Amino acid sequence: GIQVEQSPPDLILQEGANSTLRCNFSDSVNNLQWFHQNPWGQLINLFYIPSGTKQNGRLSATTVATERYSLLYISSSQTTDSGVYFCAVLNEKLTFGTGTRLTIIP
Amino acid sequence: SQTIHQWPATLVQPVGSPLSLECTVEGTSNPNLYWYRQAAGRGLQLLFYSVGIGQISSEVPQNLSASRPQDRQFILSSKKLLLSDSGFYLCAWSAGANSPLHFGNGTRLTVT
Structure with missing residues (x-):
């Protein structure tokens, strides 16, 4: 099945x-x-972003489907941004990555 | 707008007891419905999905079962819980296979 890798892990x-x-x-x-x-x-x-770029406030995402990657940008981080960020891709079924744990220190 | 309700939020059950977790969706019809489990804070594992009433697909054979008695209701059950059933259970819905997935708030199950 499809492999989904996220970086960094923390x-x-x-x-x-x-x-x-x-x-x-x-x-x-x-x-x-x-x-x-x-x-x-x-x-x-x-974001729901099979390709292209989307922005929502301080967050934006870009997916380059031909090169098989997506990037999530967070600007001016706030403590409320802390948590785990997952990407999930649909191939034959929806597969989740292992996540990036983000900790924002005040 | 569509909303998804999942309850209870937390549950502590002894080994060998039955389980019933319920999930309902409002504001849409004929949604795809999903049950996921998350252990140790990472990695969502798909347990069951349903594309219609009475249609259940199981991804991982285990001690759990799912049912869809009504269009917008999805139930996760077990006859006898095991310690290994502990985890965070999430219900989700989508409008179709290529549509965004929306999650409920989850149920944290502890089997003692």
Whole structure:
């Protein structure tokens, strides 16, 4: 089956810093989603982005489907950005990456 | 707008007891429904999915079962819980196979 790798696995940043999270996948995909899991376990949709670039406030995402990767950018980090970020890709079925744990220090 | 409800939020059950977790979706019809489990804070594992009433596909054989008695209701069950069933269970829905996935708030199950 398709392999989905996220990097880095862990990231600790000072409040106000910018970050880039990466999602690599091993085969062509029909769609890709980014999620944020907050410390209470809630999984929140960030982007549905099979290709191209989208922006939502301080967050933006870019998927280059032909090169099989997606990037999630977080600018001016806030403590509420802490949590685990997952990408999930749809090939034959939806497969989740292992996540990036982001910790924002005040 | 569509909403997904999942309950209870937390549950502590003894080994060997039954389990029933319920998930309902509002504001849409004929959704695809999913049950995921997450252990140790990472890695979501798909347990079951359903594309219609009475249609259940199992991804991983285990001590759990799922049912869809109504269009927007999805139930996860077990007759006898094992310690290894502990985890965070998440229900999700989508409008179709290529549509975004939306999650409920999850149920944290501890089997003692």
